[in-house]
Amino acid sequence: MCIMVYENGGEDMEPRLRFSYLNQEEEMAIRQLRFEGDPILNKICRNVTEMTPRIKELIEDMLDTMYEANGVGLAAPQVGVLRRICVIDVGEGPYVFINPKIIESSGEQTGDEGCLSVPGLFGCVTRPDYVKAEALDMDMKPFTVEGTGLFARAMCHEFDHLDGKLYVDMVEGDLHRADVEE
Numbered sequence: 293m294c295i296m297v298y299e300n301g302g303e304d305m306e307p308r309l310r311f312s313y314l315n316q317e318e319e320m321a322i323r324q325l326r327f328e329g330d331p332i333l334n335k336i337c338r339n340v341t342e343m344t345p346r347i348k349e350l351i352e353d354m355l356d357t358m359y360e361a362n363g364v365g366l367a368a369p370q371v372g373v374l375r376r377i378c379v380i381d382v383g384e385g386p387y388v389f390i391n392p393k394i395i396e397s398s399g400e401q402t403g404d405e406g407c408l409s410v411p412g413l414f415g416c417v418t419r420p421d422y423v424k425a426e427a428l429d430m431d432m433k434p435f436t437v438e439g440t441g442l443f444a445r446a447m448c449h450e451f452d453h454l455d456g457k458l459y460v461d462m463v464e465g466d467l468h469r470a471d472v473e474e
C-alpha cells in the first residue's frame with residue numbers, strides 16, 4: 293500500500309501528516325453512531341465553507357469515535373451531521389478530508405468491506421485500486437492525496453457516505469457476519 297500527500301501545485305512532495313492527534317489531555321468525546329435504516333445516512337451532505345470551533349470539535353469527536361469503534365474511516369453523516377467531512381486512518385495516522393473529491397482513479401480491487409453504521413457485517417465490493425483525491429484540511433487549505441489498496445477503498449467508501457450512499461447497495465452477493473469470515 294502506498295500513501296502520499298502533497299500540496300496542490302506545490303513542488304514539495306514529502307509526505308506529511310495532515311493532522312496532529314495530540315489532544316490527549318482533553319477528554320474523549322464519542323458521538324452516537326447512526327445505523328443503517330436511519331434516513332440521515334441517505335442524504336446528500338453540504339460543503340463546509342469555513343472552519344468554525346464547532347466544526348473543529350466535530351472533527352475531533354469523529355476521530356475519537358472512529359478510534360473507539362476500531363474503524364478505519366468515519367463520515368460526518370454517520371454521527372448525524374450532514375456536512376462533507378470524513379476521517380480515515382488505515383494505520384498510518386489520521387487524515388481529515390473536508391469537501392473531498394476523487395480526481396483520478398484506476399485499476400480494480402474486489403474484497404470485503406464493512407461499515408460502522410452496519411455493525412458486524414461485511415460484503416464484497418469492487419472499487420478502484422488507485423484513487424487520487426483533493427480536499428481541504430483542518431486549516432481549509434487544499435491538499436491532494438493518493439492511495440492504493442485499503443486507503444483507496446476507504447476514500448471511496450467514506451466519500452460515498454457524503455452522497456448518501458452505503459456500501460451495502462454495491463455488495464456482490466450477500467452480506468456475511470464477521471465470524472463466518474474468521
Ligand SMILES: [Zn+2]
Pocket residue numbers: 406407408409449450453
Ligand atoms: Zn461506512
